[in-house]
Amino acid sequence: MQAVISSPHIIISRSLKTHIFDRLKRLDLRYGDHISDVKVSLFDIEGSRGSVDTVCHFQAHLERHPIINTEGRSTDPYIAVLLAAHRMERAVGSMLGMPATRSGTSRSNARTRKPITGPGHEPENRQP
Numbered sequence: 001m002q003a004v005i006s007s008p009h010i011i012i013s014r015s016l017k018t019h020i021f022d023r024l025k026r027l028d029l030r031y032g033d034h035i036s037d038v039k040v041s042l043f044d045i046e047g048s049r050g051s052v053d054t055v056c057h058f059q060a061h062l063e064r065h066p067i068i069n070t071e072g073r074s075t076d077p078y079i080a081v082l083l084a085a086h087r088m089e090r091a092v093g094s095m096l097g098m099p100a101t102r103s104g105t106s107r108s109n110a111r112t113r114k115p116i117t118g119p120g121h122e123p124e125n126r127q128p
Contacts, residue, residue: 005041
């Protein structure tokens with residue numbers, strides 16, 4: 001999967017670029033065989049009440065499927081990237097018939113996971 005990041009009027013910091021590539025890596029690991037390339041665009045728009053919102057636009061080209069476009073909008077560019085990437089994962093999964101699961105585990109697996117332990121996570125004393 002090839003990726004192109006464009007941002008005509010926003011300076012992308014090293015940490016934001018790393019954040020974008022982390023999201024793309026996650027997308028590539030799950031659907032990389034089906035996606036030929038992804039374009040990521042960042043730009044600012046005037047939001048409601050005079051604030052400046054960052055919009056992140058993902059465009060994925062799938063093999064033998066239509067192009068998928070998703071968008072995330074927030075005052076924080078990291079959140080905008082996160083929203084657009086999450087929507088892209090769901091859209092690609094839906095298009096390919098491979099619905100995304102939460103945190104990589106299925107619902108049946110969720111019941112067999114170990115409970116969280118540590119300070120503040122003490123098990124309740126249940127009496128039969």
